[in-house]
Amino acid sequence: MTDPLARPPKKNPQKVQTVPVLPPSFRSRAAMGLTAAAAEGRFKLQHCAECGTVQYPPRDACVSCLGLELLWKDTDPVGELIADTIVHTSPNLYFRRQAPWRCGTVRLSAGPSIFCHVHGDCVKGSEVRLLSRLDRAGQGVLIAIPKETTPNMADDPELRELGADPKHRRVLITDGRQPGAPALAKALLDAGAMTVFVGEGETWRPYPERSALEKMDGVNLMPLDLTDTSSVVELAGEIGGKVDILINNARFMRPGGVLARGDTAFARDEMEVNYLGLMRLAQAFGPGMKARGADGINNAAAWVNILSINAIANDPAYGSFNASQAAALSLAQSLRAELRPGGVKVMTVFCGPTDDDWYQDVPPPKLLPGAIARSVVQGLRDGVEDVLCGDVAKDYAERWRQDPRVLERELAGDVG
Amino acid sequence: MSRRQSYDGVVVTAPFSTPYERYSTQTAHYWLARALKGTLDAAGLRKEGIDGLSVASFTLFPDSPVGLSQHLGVTLRWLDSIPMGGASGVVALRRAARAVQAGDAEIVACVAGDTNHIDSFRKLLSSFSRFAMDAAYPYGYGGPNSMFALLTDRYMQEYGATREDFGRIAVAQRENALRNPNALMKRPLSLEDYLEARPISDPIALFDCVMPCAGAEAFLVMSEEEAVKRGLPFARIAGTIERHNAFPDDPIQLRGGWALDVEDLWSMAGMKPADMDLVQTYDDYPVISVMQFEDLGFCSKGEAPAFLRDRDLTVTGDLPHNTSGGQLSAGQAGAAGGFLGMVEALRQVTRTAGPTQVADAKNALVSGFGMINYDRGLCSGAAILTGESA
Structure with missing residues (x-):
């Protein structure tokens, strides 16, 4: 049984900051298949297209038939833990700090033996389940967990290190005015977040979400205007040292593509909030988070952007807004690479149409705030990079994987 | 044949x-x-x-x-x-x-x-092999210590071996090393020292590991x-074997390539294990020496702990083993670790071993094992050297 994780003590400002160090990050190109799968939280291994052999470690040819077509496919994650060890000493600084660290060999039902991280509750000789996760270096790794859920399972130090669980962490939600903000704050508090800071712009202007937020124990409303650099910098100065998870839910949107609008006014607003707002936040909060990646139980762990799924393929009905979403998605990729040395993950929650005024013309299914909140929390727990929230996002992502150009035509209404 | x-x-x-x-x-x-x-x-x-x-x-x-x-x-x-x-x-x-x-x-x-x-050791590890880079180092970065810890753990579960069984090998080798002026380890080692040593990667502790x-x-x-x-003392080569990536489907390594070729080795030499005056195994960890005694035909699988319990592995014992102290006590000078047993065996059968000389040594078995590419050693080999009768 895992000991429940204790609430971390207040940070002693006189102590030297623990510098983030990372587990080994170099991989072969073939091994990136594992990372790509872990980024989506899927357990995939290489399968030979010709003979079906499942192999590990990743190779460039099939170990059974020398077939060259190797597919990363979802694989039965069940196996037996046949040997284990506790590593007490390592020449690597990250594992030196993390020691003692449990590892073991799992004989997978699908075939190969796999050397992996091992959850403390796994029993040698018993069945375990493998999870694919991103480690602190942002690379895909495998961890064996007990087949059945155990008490406080998520508090296992190895499993926690591979995710960004909100428990005992401090969160900033950047825009309290978004209809989904109260549900999101509540879900995070329910998940054990210590504090939820919620930014609000134009504080003199009333909004319906405020009363719900005010009532929640653990929520702190803070002035924050993403279009104003000094406002962002000021808040970062105040709470930047204690934001472990930053969730950027700000969104400015208006319907219409290019020709439906006579000028660039809305397009400018969209970019100002959705793209430059993200940039301002990242410039103000990013360096501090990157430096606090190894700050113990409540270290800086994740940056979350909530975007439209149309960031990956434009729907011309909201063409200009979607362009700002694409810009934000691209910037998030850069941010991901830049935060990686600190061990801070960058996650995108891709949403289909939300059930609000701006998508009133769009037929269901549409996303309710609770669904987005659940996706954010689950994504943080799993430490993934992409979360597809709702059926529409999943459907578009699948079509995009099949053929982005066909999806473009479909979104334009050209496909019957 | x-x-x-x-x-x-x-x-x-x-x-x-x-x-x-x-x-x-x-x-x-x-x-x-x-x-x-x-x-x-x-x-x-x-x-x-x-x-x-x-x-x-x-x-x-x-x-x-x-x-x-x-x-x-x-x-x-x-x-x-x-x-x-x-x-x-x-x-x-x-x-x-x-x-x-x-x-x-x-x-x-x-x-x-x-x-x-x-x-050097950290750098060597970091670029050792692609499988190690992809599938071993990201997991605890214990290097070969953790891989051999797993083999040792599995061997102990499967065959009931104890840490004492491995300890006796290390202790005897230290005794041999004390005779070898080139050996790095100069202090005696007791079984108690071995058992109480600092844990490295359970069940591997400090004296299971070689000193780079x-x-x-x-x-x-x-x-x-x-x-x-030229008037040089020499040894003849009675037989040799070599094997790479043997038994790839074994879920964890409990045997090496020797097991595939052992009959060839002895039939080529026209000898049997009991004819050996000394044995030099590759001892990066004691469990590997144990495996070699089994796979090279001294006893059956899983029985080496019992087999070795009744034998004295020191220079003056009934089964002199790793007579210069082996890598565990002489040190592992990188690839020279793969030569240590060969060169010592050559000294033994040419009777030029000086302080570590086994009396009347004529036949020696030298075994090699190498390259932890991912989860197991891939290369194995053995040779029998014979000297002239005294």
Whole structure:
């Protein structure tokens, strides 16, 4: 049984900051298949297209038939833990700090033996389940967990290190005015977040979400205007040292593509909030988070952007807004690479149409705030990079994987 | 029955070991040159006297043995590189012997060595193999310690071996090392010391692990005629085997490639395990020595702990084993670790081992094991050396 994780003590400002160090990050190109799968939280291994052999470690040819077509496919994650060890000493600084660290060999039902991280509750000789996760270096790794859920399972130090669980962490939600903000704050508090800071712009202007937020124990409303650099910098100065998870839910949107609008006014607003707002936040909060990646139980762990799924393929009905979403998605990729040395993950929650005024013309299914909140929390727990929230996002992502150009035509209404 | 031909007419001679140093400011080139000089001196040869060279080293980068030929000023008509770590001694020997037998070379110098800088071990680990990079280091980064911890754990579960069983091997080797002035470990080791040592990667503790160091080993392979002409004490090669990536479907390694070829080895030599006066196993961890006794036919699988319990493995014992202290107590000088047993066995059967000499040693088994590419050692080999009767 895992000991429940204790609430971390207040940070002693006189102590030297623990510098983030990372587990080994170099991989072969073939091994990136594992990372790509872990980024989506899927357990995939290489399968030979010709003979079906499942192999590990990743190779460039099939170990059974020398077939060259190797597919990363979802694989039965069940196996037996046949040997284990506790590593007490390592020449690597990250594992030196993390020691003692449990590892073991799992004989997978699908075939190969796999050397992996091992959850403390796994029993040698018993069945375990493998999870694919991103480690602190942002690379895909495998961890064996007990087949059945155990008490406080998520508090296992190895499993926690591979995710960004909100428990005992401090969160900033950047825009309290978004209809989904109260549900999101509540879900995070329910998940054990210590504090939820919620930014609000134009504080003199009333909004319906405020009363719900005010009532929640653990929520702190803070002035924050993403279009104003000094406002962002000021808040970062105040709470930047204690934001472990930053969730950027700000969104400015208006319907219409290019020709439906006579000028660039809305397009400018969209970019100002959705793209430059993200940039301002990242410039103000990013360096501090990157430096606090190894700050113990409540270290800086994740940056979350909530975007439209149309960031990956434009729907011309909201063409200009979607362009700002694409810009934000691209910037998030850069941010991901830049935060990686600190061990801070960058996650995108891709949403289909939300059930609000701006998508009133769009037929269901549409996303309710609770669904987005659940996706954010689950994504943080799993430490993934992409979360597809709702059926529409999943459907578009699948079509995009099949053929982005066909999806473009479909979104334009050209496909019957 | 295999078609293996004998090594008649080829002999091994001029064993040489440098002293070992924990850390060295020198390069691999220095250590290899030092060992080459040592083996040539032992044979009364100048470097112009050899026309073949076999090199095993991990730290020559950016050079290869080709670069080394110019570096050391040797003109060769046969050049070999043995990137097989702990199996390099056996593999170098069998390749060189065939070259001499076929007339492709007259005299081959086989050298192995590495330097050890403060950060060498960490650097060697970080670029060791693709599978290690992809699938071993990201998990605790225990290096070979954690892989062998898993094998040891599995072996103990499967066959009921205890830490004492492994400890006795380490303790006997330390006793042998105390006779070897070149050995790094100079203090006696008791079974209690072994059992109470600092844990490294459970169930592996400090004295299950070798000490990486700098050093080099060398020997010469030539025709028997040549050795007799030069008045050199020599050993004959009664049999050898080599195998790579054996039993790939075993879920975890509990046996090595020896098990596939052991019958060939003994039938080629016309001998049996009981004929051996001493055994040099590759001892990067005691569990591997245990595996070798089993796979090379001294006892059946899983029975080595009981088999060894009743035997004295020291120089003066009934089954002298790793007589110079092995890597566990002499040190592991990189690829030279794969030569340590070979060079010591050669000294033994030519009765030039000095303080570690086993009385009346005539037949020696040398075994090699190497290259933890991912979760197991891939290379295995063995050779039987025989000296003249006393």
